[in-house]
């Protein structure tokens with residue numbers, strides 16, 4: 319049986335650091351990616367994702383930290399394998415094929431090994447794989463955006479890179495095309511056993527593509543794990559808000575309980591007097607109609623109901639978004655409801671919160 323603990327990660331970066339003008343834009347970033355694994359570096363614009371990718375590609379030097387491929391050092395602050403010898407493929411949003419070269423020559427551009435027949439066979443194999451063999455003698459201007467993207471993928475894969483670095487590679491494509499190409503690309507990369515580091519600022523893209531998500535903010539990786547875990551066990555309020563709209567209730571803790579208008583929430587280990595944010599997504603707010611000035615009775619799963627007035631309701635396609643103003647303090651909470659639910663502004667409703675879907679974070683967590 320294979321002992322995976324003995325396997326080297328295909329890519330391992332340790333404590334990468336890069337500053338511009340005294341400001342750390344990549345701050346102590348460490349990551350491991352196994353062969354065939356897709357890791358998404360996910361974060362808002364400017365958080366340092368592309369800089370991390372550029373250091374791995376070798377087009378930019380880190381101030382400190384190391385990069386290993388298959389257990390071999392390829393870069394630290396003194397030793398540096400040049401970009402073209404790193405066996406790393408690149409795919410960026412502006413994938414620019416060479417316009418004066420045929421599709422075959424574009425795909426074959428980075429193929430340095432093998433004789434002419436072997437190179438031609440590899441080109442045909444890849445064009446077959448991306449379903450574009452019929453365009454082998456065509457030119458980029460004869461292809462659609464999606465087809466050009468697939469040629470770019472074939473070109474990046476041709477020399478059998480150990481690692482593929484992708485920086486928002488699908489963002490130039492329209493939505494429907496993007497889903498298909500994303501799935502197709504993922505399939506091919508998995509078949510080739512390539513380790514993939516994909517940079518994106520779109521949570522949906524990361525959840526769709528990734529085996530593992532590394533959530534990045536202000537130059538640091540704040541959380542890392544399978545998409546399900548990152549989404550369902552966020553480390554802080556900003557991590558919840560990065561994936562979806564988030565409702566927040568501020569409360570104070572006494573006796574390991576946070577006291578709110580929706581009843582008490584468990585806050586284990588949080589000292590008395592600490593302010594906490596109770597954070598939950600709009601789909602976890604429950605709505606009940608007013609029954610003669612009363613809402614539903616308290617339950618152990620949903621706590622106490624609180625009275626609210628509808629401020630506005632919007633139809634969003636698969637769901638409706640309803641915004642409420644809370645009676646007790648005038649704060650706003652948002653609920654998403656499947657299907658069409660468009661109550662009139664001013665309507666009185668009673669809200670409860672799914673306890674098991676709430677996250678409780680101290681407002682100033684100890685570091």
Ligand SMILES: Nc1ncnc2c1ncn2[C@@H]1O[C@H](COP(=O)(O)OP(=O)(O)OP(=O)(O)O)[C@@H](O)[C@H]1O
Nearest residue numbers: 338339343361362363364365366367368369370519
């Ligand atoms: N060569 C440079 N000189 C100075 N500052 C830079 C340089 N390259 C990047 N930066 C800054 O470093 C920060 C991180 O940039 P980076 O491109 O890595 O972010 P990103 O997360 O990839 O953002 P985006 O999603 O918008 O591409 C930004 O504030 C950027 O302005």
